[in-house]
Amino acid sequence: MKIPSTTNGYEQRFCAFIDFLGFSAAIANGTWTPDEIVSAMKKAAKVSGGEEDLIRVTQFSDSLILSAPATDPWALYSIVSTAFFLTIELAAHGILLRGGITKGELYHQGTLAFGPAFIRAYRLEQAANTPRIIVDANILEHGPWPDTMDETEIDHLLNISIPQDTDGWRYVDYLSKKHVGEFDDGNYGLERHYSTLESLVQKYKNFNDPSIRTKYGWLAAKLKQVGR
Numbered sequence: 001m002k003i004p005s006t007t008n009g010y011e012q013r014f015c016a017f018i019d020f021l022g023f024s025a026a027i028a029n030g031t032w033t034p035d036e037i038v039s040a041m042k043k044a045a046k047v048s049g050g051e052e053d054l055i056r057v058t059q060f061s062d063s064l065i066l067s068a069p070a071t072d073p074w075a076l077y078s079i080v081s082t083a084f085f086l087t088i089e090l091a092a093h094g095i096l097l098r099g100g101i102t103k104g105e106l107y108h109q110g111t112l113a114f115g116p117a118f119i120r121a122y123r124l125e126q127a128a129n130t131p132r133i134i135v136d137a138n139i140l141e142h143g144p145w146p147d148t149m150d151e152t153e154i155d156h157l158l159n160i161s162i163p164q165d166t167d168g169w170r171y172v173d174y175l176s177k178k179h180v181g182e183f184d185d186g187n188y189g190l191e192r193h194y195s196t197l198e199s200l201v202q203k204y205k206n207f208n209d210p211s212i213r214t215k216y217g218w219l220a221a222k223l224k225q226v227g228r
Contacts, residue, residue: 010105010115012070014079014139017121018086018099021131021215023062054078056108064099065118067108073144076103080162080172083133087174088182091196096131096219100124101172103139130218132171135162140170175222194228 055078058065066082068075079101087097102124104117120136128134140162145154160178162170173179175197183189197219204216 010107012103013067013106013108013117014070014075014101014103015106015108015113015117015121016064016066016079016083016099016101016133017118017125018064018066018083018097018133019125020062020064020090021096021098023095055082058108058111058113060111065108065113065121067106067113067117070103071144073146076139076143077146077149077157080135080157083172084161084174084179084182087133087172088193091174091193094196094200096200096215097133098125098128098131099133100126100128100136101133101139102136128169128171130215132165132169132218134165134169134171137170175226177226194223194226197223198228 054072054074055066055068064086066079068079083097083099083101090097100121100123102117102120104115104120106115106117107113108115124134124136140158143154149157158170160176161173163173163176164170174193177190180186180190183193201216201220201223204212205220207213207216
């Protein structure tokens, strides 16, 4: 295993820590069959491996770590895009995601990932509280962003793809109707996506556990905002 060529063994990297909500409980209760779990994992691996020359991926149990070198102008864009497509793909299996994206010192090689950025991303995941992947605000200000993206495209990314939530956190949005072009079958795919999320809300909105009610109450409010 090659150690990064830095003075302390760390690299400056964008780092995402992503947790599959309800995964452990679904396995324990038999909600998801092994075939469903394998299918979901394969989709996660396919999506998160789409930028394999740039993004490193480590999966353990019900969590994913994604990282990319902070010096690459495509790194942050790719991490955010991957987080978006992961959310869409796994929602179809009834799996919602919660996570955090940050930048800092990180060692990420093979199955090993640790460092200040990992700790910060993990704490962001905990702070997210609801089914969303939040982004450290300070990293969006500086990027870097690809040279091919002009200010209008960057503004669109920030306002539509990474909007500010009511509590001040920016998050990777997966509910805007403006994402319709990201679905292979357009409006039909978006409608199917909404229907899946609505089914999850109906299933869990009156759950005994108040933390679960909070998660799905947030999702219900977001669906209401898009007219569902």
